[in-house]
Amino acid sequence: MDITFTEDQERYRAGIRTWLAQNLPANWTEADHWPQVDEDAEQAFLIDWERRLYAAGYSGIAWPKAYGGQGLGPVEDYIVNEEIGLAEAPESLNTIGRELVAPILLSVGTEEQKLRYIPKILQMDDIWCQGFSEPNAGSDLAAIKTRAERRGDVWVANGQKIWTSYAHMANHCILLAKTDTGARAHRGMTLFIVPMDTPGIEVRGIRHLGGQRHFNEVFFTDVEIRDEMRIGEVNAGWQVAVGVLGFERATTRLYRQGRFMQELRSLHHEAQRSGKLTASLEERMGAVAAELQLLKYQNLKFLGRIMSGSQIGDESSLLKLSWSQIHQKIAHLGLEVLGADLDEDSAFAGRFRKIYLTARGETIYAGSSQIQRNIIAERVLGLPRPERKPA
Amino acid sequence: MNLQHSSEQDMLRDSLAAAFARSDAKGADWGPVLAAQGALALLTPEDLGGLGLGMVDATVAAVEAGRACLDYPLADTMLMAGALAVASPDMADELAEGRLTIVAPSSGRFGLTADRLVGTVKVSHPELADWLAAPVGDDRVALVRPADLEIKRNVTVDPAISTATIRVDMNMNLVPTHSVELVEEKLALLRCADLLGAAEFCFETGIQYIKDRRQFGQPIGANQALKHMAADCFVELENCRVAIDYAAAILDQAANSPAARVLAQEAVSVALCCAPLAARRIAEEAIQFHGGIGVTWEYPLNRYLRRILRVSQSMGRIGDHQRRLLCQVVQSTGWQDDKTKQARSA
Ligand SMILES: Cc1cc2nc3c(=O)[nH]c(=O)nc-3n(C[C@H](O)[C@H](O)[C@H](O)COP(=O)(O)OP(=O)(O)OC[C@H]3O[C@@H](n4cnc5c(N)ncnc54)[C@H](O)[C@@H]3O)c2cc1C
Numbered sequence: 102m103d104i105t106f107t108e109d110q111e112r113y114r115a116g117i118r119t120w121l122a123q124n125l126p127a128n129w130t131e132a133d134h135w136p137q138v139d140e141d142a143e144q145a146f147l148i149d150w151e152r153r154l155y156a157a158g159y160s161g162i163a164w165p166k167a168y169g170g171q172g173l174g175p176v177e178d179y180i181v182n183e184e185i186g187l188a189e190a191p192e193s194l195n196t197i198g199r200e201l202v203a204p205i206l207l208s209v210g211t212e213e214q215k216l217r218y219i220p221k222i223l224q225m226d227d228i229w230c231q232g233f234s235e236p237n238a239g240s241d242l243a244a245i246k247t248r249a250e251r252r253g254d255v256w257v258a259n260g261q262k263i264w265t266s267y268a269h270m271a272n273h274c275i276l277l278a279k280t281d282t283g284a285r286a287h288r289g290m291t292l293f294i295v296p297m298d299t300p301g302i303e304v305r306g307i308r309h310l311g312g313q314r315h316f317n318e319v320f321f322t323d324v325e326i327r328d329e330m331r332i333g334e335v336n337a338g339w340q341v342a343v344g345v346l347g348f349e350r351a352t353t354r355l356y357r358q359g360r361f362m363q364e365l366r367s368l369h370h371e372a373q374r375s376g377k378l379t380a381s382l383e384e385r386m387g388a389v390a391a392e393l394q395l396l397k398y399q400n401l402k403f404l405g406r407i408m409s410g411s412q413i414g415d416e417s418s419l420l421k422l423s424w425s426q427i428h429q430k431i432a433h434l435g436l437e438v439l440g441a442d443l444d445e446d447s448a449f450a451g452r453f454r455k456i457y458l459t460a461r462g463e464t465i466y467a468g469s470s471q472i473q474r475n476i477i478a479e480r481v482l483g484l485p486r487p488e489r490k491p492a
Numbered sequence: 493m494n495l496q497h498s499s500e501q502d503m504l505r506d507s508l509a510a511a512f513a514r515s516d517a518k519g520a521d522w523g524p525v526l527a528a529q530g531a532l533a534l535l536t537p538e539d540l541g542g543l544g545l546g547m548v549d550a551t552v553a554a555v556e557a558g559r560a561c562l563d564y565p566l567a568d569t570m571l572m573a574g575a576l577a578v579a580s581p582d583m584a585d586e587l588a589e590g591r592l593t594i595v596a597p598s599s600g601r602f603g604l605t606a607d608r609l610v611g612t613v614k615v616s617h618p619e620l621a622d623w624l625a626a627p628v629g630d631d632r633v634a635l636v637r638p639a640d641l642e643i644k645r646n647v648t649v650d651p652a653i654s655t656a657t658i659r660v661d662m663n664m665n666l667v668p669t670h671s672v673e674l675v676e677e678k679l680a681l682l683r684c685a686d687l688l689g690a691a692e693f694c695f696e697t698g699i700q701y702i703k704d705r706r707q708f709g710q711p712i713g714a715n716q717a718l719k720h721m722a723a724d725c726f727v728e729l730e731n732c733r734v735a736i737d738y739a740a741a742i743l744d745q746a747a748n749s750p751a752a753r754v755l756a757q758e759a760v761s762v763a764l765c766c767a768p769l770a771a772r773r774i775a776e777e778a779i780q781f782h783g784g785i786g787v788t789w790e791y792p793l794n795r796y797l798r799r800i801l802r803v804s805q806s807m808g809r810i811g812d813h814q815r816r817l818l819c820q821v822v823q824s825t826g827w828q829d830d831k832t833k834q835a836r837s838a
Contacts, residue, residue: 102501102548102741103494176493362821369822380815387814390821391765394758398734402495409494419727477726478719482699488710 104401106176114180120157121188129190140314144270147194148225161223164203169220175407179400186359197267198222198229202275204345205292209333218273218294230271232262232295232319233342239264240472242277243286243339247321249278249293256280256293256331258301258324264466268304268317272297276321277338287339292332299324311458357424358397364431364456365389371449372438386434392427399423415480418473425463425470432457495737497552505552512560520593520620522564527590531566535574541588542577546744547678551685551736558689558803561795563652565617567682568596572625575633575675595621595638596679598806602626602634602660609634610661616802618643618656627675636660650802652795673747677760681739684767686803688732690796691771695729697793698722698778705783712781721777728770735763758824761817768804775800 106114154160162178164170171177193199203219210218221227238244247260258278268274274295281289295302301324309315333341369386372378399420403413435453436443442450464470478484497505508529517525526532531553536542543549550570557566572594573587586592600613613626621638628634638658646655699722702713712718739759746756775797779786786793807813 102497102737102744104738104741105745106493366822369818380811383818384811384814387811387816387818388765390818391762391814392731394762394817394821395731395735395766398495398738398762399730401493401738402734405494405496409496416730419730422723422727423731471720474720474723475716477723478713478716482722482726484699484703484713484719484722485711487714 106180110176110180113177114184117159117181117184118188120159121184121190124153124157125188125190144194147191148228150191151193151195151225155223155225160199161203161219164207164219164223168207168215169223175404179404183359186357186361187363189360189363194267194270195222195225195228197231197271197275198227198273201231201342201345202229202273205275205332205341208345209341211329213329214294214332227273228267228271230265230268230274230297230317230319232265232268232274232276232321234264235261236263240469243290245277245279245290247276247278248282249276249280249291249326251280251328254328256326256328258293258295258321258326260321262319262321263317264307265304265317265319266315268297268319269306269314274302274319275332276326277342280338281336284336287343289336290338291335292338292341293326294330294332295324295326299326301325309459310461311455357428358393358400361396361424361428361431362390362393365393365434367449368431368434368438368453375438375442377438377440382434382437389427389430389434392423392430396420396423396427415476418468418476418481421467422470422473422477425460428456428460428463432460495734495741497548497737501549501552504549505556508553508556509560512556512562519563522562522566523569523590523593525590526564526566527588532570532573532590533588534570536577536584536588537574540577540581540584542574547681547740548737548744550678550682551740554682554685555689555692555736558686558691558799559693561652561690561693561792561799563617565593565595565620567679567686568625569594571675571678571682572596572623572633576625576635579633580635592622593617593620594623594625596624597626598655598683598803599808602628604628604634607663608661609636609663612657612659614646614655614657614806616653616655616806618645618658619654624658627679631673631675633675636662648802649805650795650798652799653802655802674743674753674756674760677739677757678743680807681736681743681760681763683803683807684732684739684763685736687767687771687800688729688736690799690803691729691732691767691774694771694775694778694793694796695725698725698774698781701778702781718781721780725774725777728766729774732763732767732770735759735766739763754820754824758817758820761813761820764807764813765810765817768800768807768810771800772797772804 151160158171159181161170162173162181163175166172199222203222206214206218218227222229233242235245235247237246247258247262249256249258258276260278274297276293276295277290278293279289280291283289301322303320305318306314307316307318365386372382403417403420407413432453435457439450439453443454444450479486508531511525511529515525530543533542534545534549534553536544538544553570554567577584577587583592595615595617597613598616600611602609602611602613609628615621615624618638624636624638626634626636642659644657646657648655702718702722703711705712739756739762742752742756742759746752775793779793779797782791782793785791788794
């Protein structure tokens, strides 16, 4: 058991910390979370920010140098993400590219695909969206209806995706489509790379509960996809996506713990300032602080396992289940501290209105809390699947 | 960075589990049995005949004691043996052989004014105790003989283990314990580890039961209502585990610096916020999983639930731990640190 970082790792942490301190915009305060919704300005700022992070060597940390990464390890990746969270630096616009597409390509992509797409994710030349969910296939992704039929060297895709985050700003989509309609459950699906300017793609915006555009419907009508844009084997799309996701779930959301801790600190500060800090509120904030520390320890434990070469599997559902629920508790505390000031035109009120509303989706996407519990119960604890319909 | 037990620690766990399963010892007879396993000398320095191990190993042993519902104060004796071997080498031999049993207060505290020791504490296992070792002040331990003191037996919630209230008002010889930094935190953490062991037993018993028991033509564990309770218990159990491991690891480093000492106290607070509630919930859900059999006197869950109540009782108000942790977390330097702010505006 060793819970320390090496001197080199601590030096690396000091480096990113200093860089963040010097490079975040001078007026970037914890409360400065886009109180006014100007989505174009926000997008331009975020792209510029991520380019600067990359230019300084602080993205693609654990990806190979051959594809533009830094060639460092998971510990450095953890450190950078934790510091970004603690600094409450902007979150990425390209989470689909970073957390889903690049890891999938690194694990099963062809050499050409890796060389072509991964550097562009880092340079923010490509922004990705994820076309998995459909109107009748959300938790039950095996029920997708979007089909890709092979015609010689091209595949022709038809169908509708929904809840596609970032599709309105993305220039590429990772598409999950049925390629063998006869196959059972998860066995007949394939992943494709689809440029969003391909003829036959139509994007219609959906406004999120939080007010932003955020997600979309994406319609595919006779969209032609060259076979070289296929990711991994035909009909193995699900296995590829799930294999990568277990690992990613364990590693990519590490930064959230630090960010959430800062939210809690800011809540505490505001409650104190406004004279609303009762003993009971302190206890409930303390309970959340404990859960945040536990999340950090769990992150470190998973990190240690990755370092020692262990396979990370379904048990990483624990992390998704925990962070999404903890964030909703913080949001509830925010409502409580705001109380009658919920409609104040202040940075604090604006921030926690947004946190509360956005956090409602966090127990739904990337596998809802119910689905995470099913995974833990059935695949980690080995509880049986139902043999009959419920009485 | 590594938060997994070593293979030696796994072996320690397995050999203790085997010893607990093999022996039908009761009460004080456990002393020599545990001594033969080396369990009582885990924290005693090697040059004084002990194993010279740390808190991670000690929590491994305490988890097994909880899991086996052990009716002997292993944690107290082990921790104090490590402390006292240095201060009172004359006791070391008897301690190493398991011929002395030490209890530490489960709650309450003695105060030291001038040369008098005054106060009231509660203890478990009063009848086994050759010594009562009570932390007073910073990293010091007062050593008194319960036989000389006013002892009032309590109505214990845990019928396997008696409890008592001990009052003192006496002149005493204080035993300084240079070797036990953070003795109260260590004691608290070992109690958390006992809870974890008891919770592990309840969890595993409950999961096995819902796999085996059939109603409506299928295992009851196929029902999602029970699955989701089980998944939540799993998360709580894993959280308890990692909280204890993390705190134990940092306690082992705490002697190295004042900063590590603060972090160790914070980590122990996290364990205290987590373990009592998690253990109780896991035991309660395991009982719910069992239906009627779960609420019988004979079924083992009864003993474990009562153990969890007894051990938790000693750990102070959860709300106080939560408030202390909040304070620690809010104060610890994060981004809001002034120096960093200066760097940012520079
Ligand atoms: C903010 C946000 C962004 C998203 N971005 C994307 C994206 O970029 N790309 C993409 O492909 N998808 C995206 N999604 C879609 C997301 O993955 C789905 O919403 C999710 O998988 C749930 O599917 P659903 O909405 O169809 O709900 P359903 O699957 O219909 O679920 C409805 C409710 O039933 C519960 N439920 C369903 N099945 C079970 C079961 N077996 N046991 C117990 N309870 C069950 C669920 O937990 C939920 O509470 C996003 C969603 C949100 C909220």
